[in-house]
Amino acid sequence: MILLNPGPVSLSPRVRAALSGPDLCHREPEYGALQERVRQGLLQVYSLTNPQWCPVLLTSSGTGALEAMITSLVPREGQLLVLENGVYGERITELARLHGIFCVPLSLAWGEAIETERVADLLAAHPEVRHVAVVHHETTTGRLNDLEGLLRLCEERGARLLLDAVSSFGGEPIPFDSPALAACAATANKCLHGAPGLAFVLVRTEVLRTGVRPARSLYLDLLNAAEHQSRGETAFTPGIPALYALSEALCELSEQGGWHARHARYAQLADQVSRGLENLGFVPFLQARSRDEGHAADARGARHSSVVLRSYRLGDLVSYDDLHAGLRKRGFIIYAGQGLLRSQIFRISTMGCISESDIHDLLAGFHRVMSSRRGDAA
Numbered sequence: 001m002i003l004l005n006p007g008p009v010s011l012s013p014r015v016r017a018a019l020s021g022p023d024l025c026h027r028e029p030e031y032g033a034l035q036e037r038v039r040q041g042l043l044q045v046y047s048l049t050n051p052q053w054c055p056v057l058l059t060s061s062g063t064g065a066l067e068a069m070i071t072s073l074v075p076r077e078g079q080l081l082v083l084e085n086g087v088y089g090e091r092i093t094e095l096a097r098l099h100g101i102f103c104v105p106l107s108l109a110w111g112e113a114i115e116t117e118r119v120a121d122l123l124a125a126h127p128e129v130r131h132v133a134v135v136h137h138e139t140t141t142g143r144l145n146d147l148e149g150l151l152r153l154c155e156e157r158g159a160r161l162l163l164d165a166v167s168s169f170g171g172e173p174i175p176f177d178s179p180a181l182a183a184c185a186a187t188a189n190k191c192l193h194g195a196p197g198l199a200f201v202l203v204r205t206e207v208l209r210t211g212v213r214p215a216r217s218l219y220l221d222l223l224n225a226a227e228h229q230s231r232g233e234t235a236f237t238p239g240i241p242a243l244y245a246l247s248e249a250l251c252e253l254s255e256q257g258g259w260h261a262r263h264a265r266y267a268q269l270a271d272q273v274s275r276g277l278e279n280l281g282f283v284p285f286l287q288a289r290s291r292d293e294g295h296a297a298d299a300r301g302a303r304h305s306s307v308v309l310r311s312y313r314l315g316d317l318v319s320y321d322d323l324h325a326g327l328r329k330r331g332f333i334i335y336a337g338q339g340l341l342r343s344q345i346f347r348i349s350t351m352g353c354i355s356e357s358d359i360h361d362l363l364a365g366f367h368r369v370m371s372s373r374r375g376d377a378a
Helices: 013-018 029-045 062-073 087-098 116-125 148-157 222-230 240-255 258-279 285-292 320-329 356-377
Strands: 053-058 079-084 102-107 131-135 160-164 181-187 199-204 309-313 345-349
Touching: 013 240, 029 053, 029 199, 029 222, 029 240, 053 062, 053 222, 062 087, 062 160, 062 181, 062 199, 062 222, 079 087, 079 116, 087 102, 087 131, 087 160, 102 116, 116 148, 131 148, 148 160, 199 222, 240 258, 258 309, 258 356, 285 309, 320 345, 320 356
Parallel strands: 079 102, 079 131, 131 160, 160 181
Antiparallel strands: 053 199, 181 199, 309 345
């Protein structure tokens, strides 16, 4: 089965094989060496240096890393501006409020672009805000939110940006050179092509030193985790198989040309999908949204979308359930929309061990499903 959902991804044979690595006690030096190899490998993805940046590993989903970042770095008396244009931006607000963090949300329609001017107005209206949180790649719709403008604004206003890079780390450019980028949360089982169960936060060391004390959480305390990991230790029992897999996945990424090559690969496959689906009458969701809002859009809506995932309108062409069932029979898993978009769109990700031949077969599957439906209608 080929997974075209936004994580977990289809693993390469060598990464899958790494999951069955030897049994290992996490209190022995061999574990410390494995852990440090992965931590340094994460820094190398974007050519970051230690000690300027500190990688902190967590046995969790990407949401766990996000919660650790927010709760460990936003002060108890602090205020957080959350930029929401999808499910995962709204999730940041939810988790922050659960921990008693005062939030100022900018709530936009799902898929709507975040306009820097509106963010600037909110920061001016709330001068106490010193932290801004945003999802880089909002997989609700495939929207890739612009970071350059936000980071310039944060630099001007003296704010720190906390980035949800769960679905972009390793596949999209991330401007780590901006001093306003304080930390980013991500996971092993998306653009890095590792296995589920392992996540991480990359945080500026100077920011980490000023983290929340006393901690808001025992398990998700970044400072405690970082202190243990800097000594080759771990605060809690880790998911060692996922660590083996990520170590191998990072080697594979480097051998394949790094994140730049992976970005180009995703773009190639995503464009192949878009061309094939448009020939069948499917319209990219963000292209249609841009036109509805009176903005110009390129031929496939790619200017607004991440190369990692794109969403398409179902229209009156087919129901999602019929489409999903027909493609599943042919060995492909696509993804539904969320919430009110459940009956309006479907999503296709090109992460993971996927080839041009796989996409060719996928499009052939679409043709068969649509031909079958037209036959039923006749």
